[in-house]
Amino acid sequence: MSHSNHFELLATDGSARTGKLTTPHGVVRTPAFMPCGTGGAMKGVHWREVRDAGTDIVLGNTYHLMLRPGAERIAALGGLQSFTGWNGPMLTDSGGFQVMSLSELRKVGEHAVTFRSHIDGAMVELSPERSIEVQRLLGSDIAMQMDECVRLPAERGDIERAMQLSLRWAERSKRAFETAPAGHMLFGIAQGGDVPELRRASARGLVEIGFDGYAIGGLAVGEPQSVMLAMIEEVAPIFSQGRPRYLMGVGTPDDLLEAVARGVDMFDCVMPTRNGRHGMAFTRFGQINLRNARHADDPRPLDEESFWPSARSYSRAYLHHLVRSGETLGAMLLSEINIAYYQRLMHDIRQAIAQGTFASFCENTRAKWARGDIAPR
Amino acid sequence: MSHSNHFELLATDGSARTGKLTTPHGVVRTPAFMPCGTGGAMKGVHWREVRDAGTDIVLGNTYHLMLRPGAERIAALGGLQSFTGWNGPMLTDSGGFQVMSLSELRKVGEHAVTFRSHIDGAMVELSPERSIEVQRLLGSDIAMQMDECVRLPAERGDIERAMQLSLRWAERSKRAFETAPAGHMLFGIAQGGDVPELRRASARGLVEIGFDGYAIGGLAVGEPQSVMLAMIEEVAPIFSQGRPRYLMGVGTPDDLLEAVARGVDMFDCVMPTRNGRHGMAFTRFGQINLRNARHADDPRPLDEESFWPSARSYSRAYLHHLVRSGETLGAMLLSEINIAYYQRLMHDIRQAIAQGTFASFCENTRAKWARGDIAPR
Numbered sequence: 001m002s003h004s005n006h007f008e009l010l011a012t013d014g015s016a017r018t019g020k021l022t023t024p025h026g027v028v029r030t031p032a033f034m035p036c037g038t039g040g041a042m043k044g045v046h047w048r049e050v051r052d053a054g055t056d057i058v059l060g061n062t063y064h065l066m067l068r069p070g071a072e073r074i075a076a077l078g079g080l081q082s083f084t085g086w087n088g089p090m091l092t093d094s095g096g097f098q099v100m101s102l103s104e105l106r107k108v109g110e111h112a113v114t115f116r117s118h119i120d121g122a123m124v125e126l127s128p129e130r131s132i133e134v135q136r137l138l139g140s141d142i143a144m145q146m147d148e149c150v151r152l153p154a155e156r157g158d159i160e161r162a163m164q165l166s167l168r169w170a171e172r173s174k175r176a177f178e179t180a181p182a183g184h185m186l187f188g189i190a191q192g193g194d195v196p197e198l199r200r201a202s203a204r205g206l207v208e209i210g211f212d213g214y215a216i217g218g219l220a221v222g223e224p225q226s227v228m229l230a231m232i233e234e235v236a237p238i239f240s241q242g243r244p245r246y247l248m249g250v251g252t253p254d255d256l257l258e259a260v261a262r263g264v265d266m267f268d269c270v271m272p273t274r275n276g277r278h279g280m281a282f283t284r285f286g287q288i289n290l291r292n293a294r295h296a297d298d299p300r301p302l303d304e305e306s307f308w309p310s311a312r313s314y315s316r317a318y319l320h321h322l323v324r325s326g327e328t329l330g331a332m333l334l335s336e337i338n339i340a341y342y343q344r345l346m347h348d349i350r351q352a353i354a355q356g357t358f359a360s361f362c363e364n365t366r367a368k369w370a371r372g373d374i375a376p377r
Numbered sequence: 378m379s380h381s382n383h384f385e386l387l388a389t390d391g392s393a394r395t396g397k398l399t400t401p402h403g404v405v406r407t408p409a410f411m412p413c414g415t416g417g418a419m420k421g422v423h424w425r426e427v428r429d430a431g432t433d434i435v436l437g438n439t440y441h442l443m444l445r446p447g448a449e450r451i452a453a454l455g456g457l458q459s460f461t462g463w464n465g466p467m468l469t470d471s472g473g474f475q476v477m478s479l480s481e482l483r484k485v486g487e488h489a490v491t492f493r494s495h496i497d498g499a500m501v502e503l504s505p506e507r508s509i510e511v512q513r514l515l516g517s518d519i520a521m522q523m524d525e526c527v528r529l530p531a532e533r534g535d536i537e538r539a540m541q542l543s544l545r546w547a548e549r550s551k552r553a554f555e556t557a558p559a560g561h562m563l564f565g566i567a568q569g570g571d572v573p574e575l576r577r578a579s580a581r582g583l584v585e586i587g588f589d590g591y592a593i594g595g596l597a598v599g600e601p602q603s604v605m606l607a608m609i610e611e612v613a614p615i616f617s618q619g620r621p622r623y624l625m626g627v628g629t630p631d632d633l634l635e636a637v638a639r640g641v642d643m644f645d646c647v648m649p650t651r652n653g654r655h656g657m658a659f660t661r662f663g664q665i666n667l668r669n670a671r672h673a674d675d676p677r678p679l680d681e682e683s684f685w686p687s688a689r690s691y692s693r694a695y696l697h698h699l700v701r702s703g704e705t706l707g708a709m710l711l712s713e714i715n716i717a718y719y720q721r722l723m724h725d726i727r728q729a730i731a732q733g734t735f736a737s738f739c740e741n742t743r744a745k746w747a748r749g750d751i752a753p754r
Contacts, residue, residue: 039698040695040699041704044705046709069698077695078676085691297453314462318462321416321417325417327418328420328421328709329418329420329423332421332709
């Protein structure tokens with residue numbers, strides 16, 4: 001792992017930070033939101049729309065890609081950026097989280113996790129070293145250490161055992177990553193559930209090992225937002241100030257504001273695309289359910305002031321019709337509209353931090369969400 | 378119905394013709410292929426891609442749209458072009474065909490067809506007059522008369538009864554269309570199954586009534602291609618030479634060549650999008666099944682000479698992966714690639730007719746299809 005720092009802080013506003021992270025495939029402006037290109041594709045969205053929406057970096061799922069089409073195959077085809085045509089910065093998770101959530105018959109050991117593939121039933125072993133190897137084969141710009149994530153609520157003993165195992169895996173991951181080409185990065189992941197002292201111990205352990213960036217894992221797994229924010233407050237001051245901080249699997253637009261205010265630089269979440277497939281649109285008026293009959297005869301667009309063409313040009317009546325009819329185009333339009341909303345929010349967050357107006361920006365944004373959607377007609 | 382002719386023949390080559398049809402929403406270059414925007418959307422394809430692929434006109438299904446979201450609702454929202462955002466020429470079918478194929482408990486009477494909606498189970502009556510009213514509410518540029526289509530093979534008596542009923546419905550449709558705004562067109566539909574003399578009688582009856590264009594219905598319903606082509610040869614010489622001819626629900630690229638050679642000007646078919654959703658791509662090498670394992674490691678694009686970016690830029694390996702993984706993006710890419718292939722074929726057909734080289738164009742095109750796909754590597 002390179003000891004040079006690819007992250008440059010440009011401005012701070014309270015604990016909120018804005019900066020840029022230079023990867024082999026381009027620059028990522030932070031705070032950054034990474035849409036999830038799970039199995040090598042963004043569900044229902046063309047790559048050019050992902051890019052046009054203002055996305056700098058996307059996430060790929062190691063678990064899905066190693067099982068299908070296979071890491072060695074993607075490597076032979078020139079890596080994930082070339083394979084998918086995304087051709088920009090890409091972060092890959094370690095695969096550990098999906099092993100826990102998607103596979104059957106998983107067994108966690110000191111050396112590795114063994115699990116049954118949800119695709120073809122084959123038994124697969126994933127160790128920290130193999131996870132790094134897979135991520136290097138995929139050619140990701142940012143690799144994540146393998147960790148064990150415990151679903152909350154959980155016993156303190158279980159949380160501590162998983163946190164300690166994750167720290168040992170962090171060390172092994174770093175060693176396995178030592179020969180990675182220059183410019184590629186490895187992030188460590190803090191665990192510790194909802195126990196402040198375990199979170200702090202985890203963060204300190206990671207900093208001792210030394211990573212290109214630090215992630216907070218094991219949150220947004222069912223706990224209240226206040227617990228999530230408290231855990232961020234525990235670890236953020238411990239993480240090296242000059243390295244990027246990544247809150248994994250988060251979240252709602254409000255989660256993003258709260259976490260940025262506490263010094264988080266990066267996020268990923270399936271929410272924009274998943275909610276889009278379920279007829280939900282994110283707008284400056286809050287979340288809108290297009291399935292609702294109030295939209296059936298409404299010729300007005302979702303948001304006439306949106307920068308995103310589909311949010312301005314299609315009527316609510318049309319979107320309602322598409323969602324109700326189960327037309328693929330409905331999921332396609334709402335997914336791109338939601339990614340665009342998230343990316344514009346990140347853009348505005350970066351701008352507000354640079355201008356030192358982040359607090360009032362959050363206040364105004366929340367006031368609009370609270371006012372809710374335009375009145376029916 | 379206006380007596381002015383909106384169709385201009387520009388060139389002929391044997392029986393093949395090229396021309397232009399002027400509609401209230403724009404000009405249609407013929408021979409024209411109409412992709413199917415069944416329920417107000419092209420499955421898996423954005424409207425801008427439909428347009429960019431070279432599409433002049435799309436088809437909307439009256440049956441689907443009258444049931445959901447409803448013709449009166451679409452009219453209140455400014456018509457189908459404005460509702461969908463397609464904003465170009467649109468032809469609507471009469472709804473009769475889908476009543477036969479999709480609804481339960483249908484009953485055909487002299488006055489109308491009564492059927493149970495496949496969406497909410499409501500009993501609905503569709504008469505030739507109501508069909509015209511619905512199509513006018515939708516605001517389509519070209520309306521189709523309601524007809525009765527008999528699935529082949531069928532008894533001659535049944536075919537004749539349906540053909541005669543369709544002729545009486547043609548007269549009623551024309552009367553109902555008399556007050557339509559200038560520029561909007563109504564096409565009659567020849568029936569008569571696979572019986573030459575019934576086909577001729579149907580065509581003569583329609584010409585006597587007088588329409589803006591003439592369609593051939595009740596084909597591509599299971600009969601061999603040779604029967605379909607023979608029926609076209611029966612009716613094409615009877616139809617007014619200066620009016621457009623439309624072969625409904627057809628077909629494969631080869632069907633298009635054969636029918637154009639017999640004087641057909643317009644087509645519609647779900648094949649480009651439906652086959653795309655099933656992992657099939659139309660190319661100059663013929664039809665390619667992306668599900669096939671031979672593509673799994675192939676870095677080459679579908680067709681490096683295609684005018685359509687997705688057919689040149691994505692590898693076969695990636696398309697194979699998307700199809701095998703059931704990723705929406707696979708269906709999206711193959712559907713747009715197929716529409717683009719069809720539209721480029723129509724473009725080349727028009728050019729060949731204009732240059733008087735249609736016969737050799739067909740020969741070359743078929744030779745490439747026959748040669749098949751590039752060799753595996």
